Amino acid sequence: MEHARTGRRRRADLAIETRDITKRYKDFVAVNAVSMHVRRGSIYGFLGPNGAGKSTTMKMLLGLTKPTSGTFEVDGMHFPEDRESILKETGSFIESPSYYANLTGRENLDIIRQILGLPKSSVDEALELVGLTEFGGRLAKKYSLGMKQRLGLAGALLGRPPILILDEPTNGLDPAGIHEIRNLIKSLPALYDCTILISSHMLSEIELIADDIGILNHGRMLYEGSLDSLRQSALSSGFGADNLEELFLAMVERDNDARKQRALL
Template sequence: MSQWIVETEGMTRRFGTRISVDDVSLRVPEGKIYGFLGPNGAGKTTSIKMLLGLIRPDAGIIRLFGQPMPENSLDILRKVGSLVENPSYYGHLTGYKNLKILATLLGLPDSRIDEVLAIVRLTESAKEKVGGYSLGMKQRLGLASALLRKPQLLILDEPTNGLDPAGIQEIRQLMLTLTREQGLTILLSSHLLSEVDTIADEIGIINGGKLVFQGGLVTLQKQSQKVLHLAVDRPEEAARTLAEQGIGVECRGRTILVSLEGKTPLMQAQIFKALSGFNILEVKETAKSLEDIFLELTGKGASL
């Protein structure tokens, strides 16, 4: 079997003339949390629906557990739990009865209902009507539904959308527990890096239907290179002086910017030695945050 629980090659989906998902190749490793990130409308939900066989791709290959979809969908989907968009439920029935209906359809014993209620910490509220549940409780009931069949893969589309900070933290902790204690693989979509950067092992960033980054957070952090900002009295002349010594610079008004990527302390000392004939007014060192890099990759401003 492939080391990838989810693997796509050139996955593409069009709606009329608009390409919603454009040549996307995902790699989701076993037993990990994969953060699938991108602004609203980037193609996350469409990608997830293709993975689940809810819509067909126009081009490309999809494999789950090493088997092609949708050809083997019946076998594959027995091992998959999902929560896409808002969880459906009967508000006039209790949490337990909602799960009982689903368990009966799946041919599962009542004991499994009690197990999933305990996992999502809804045992005490199981006999209450779902219409009176908070948004966080409804999300946890949706997760309980997704866990009924003891899946090996859990696909969650924006599971913390609309939750308060306490609710977000609760769902995060639940996902970590499921991965660490039960070995589940989780594909988690979100439009906020801050919601997944503390729990995801790998991330994929999609923007405008294209996958613009895929890898570990450590790899993304390497793009957060340090930059030296030097305010000098004759910036253009100072920039030429450094360029003559093979040091790449960028001018911004009276400030010159020098990348410190790969530069040793000795090399940094050479920069100041080269500028000994100039009046250095200010020295500042900066580095991009993960959020800055994410926003650059998605082409967005401060808010998504």
């Protein structure tokens, strides 16, 4: 596994760092000794097939589920002693965001704002960031799927947290909606100097926005490095550097085959 680091970075250069975090449910290992290094100010694409352990890893980073073993830091803060501080510093979009259907978009965000203790102006700022200002007074149940995804992102962006953890935010969107959300996410680090960890099961989508990527399969990290390094790896493996999706699928298939062989021994 390749790491997108030259030597060891100073910890201050990493917004998120995990060390062998593992999540076990009885005999099932959902996340297996994952070490991740997310550079401050970067977009880190977290890739893997459905069920690879991406959501479980993100939930551990947010303190929503406790690691069975291993340690991690978010923005220099340690889990579990700094759990509340980590939550305050991190905006998140995990799975499908839930709403109060009979409240407006603005009212839904205002509930989150009050819980976080943020000023009222933060709601309008978040709506503007995601392009929902003119729809803030519309009931959430009348939002399109793309608008609901934007509202979920607005909730994550309230107070402009320095770290965003986004779990497949374009899932279920049509091509136009994917394009809109992708462009929005890509613009965020420059807009207010944040770091983004974003998951997907499609490398072709992530490679358009990410600086670094980590590839997960059956809870194990198969690769971590820069996109440029992955392109070099694609060329050396006989794939075209302009079609990284083929390399990604080949890496996953190779790992699956190796797992089957080990199971037969």
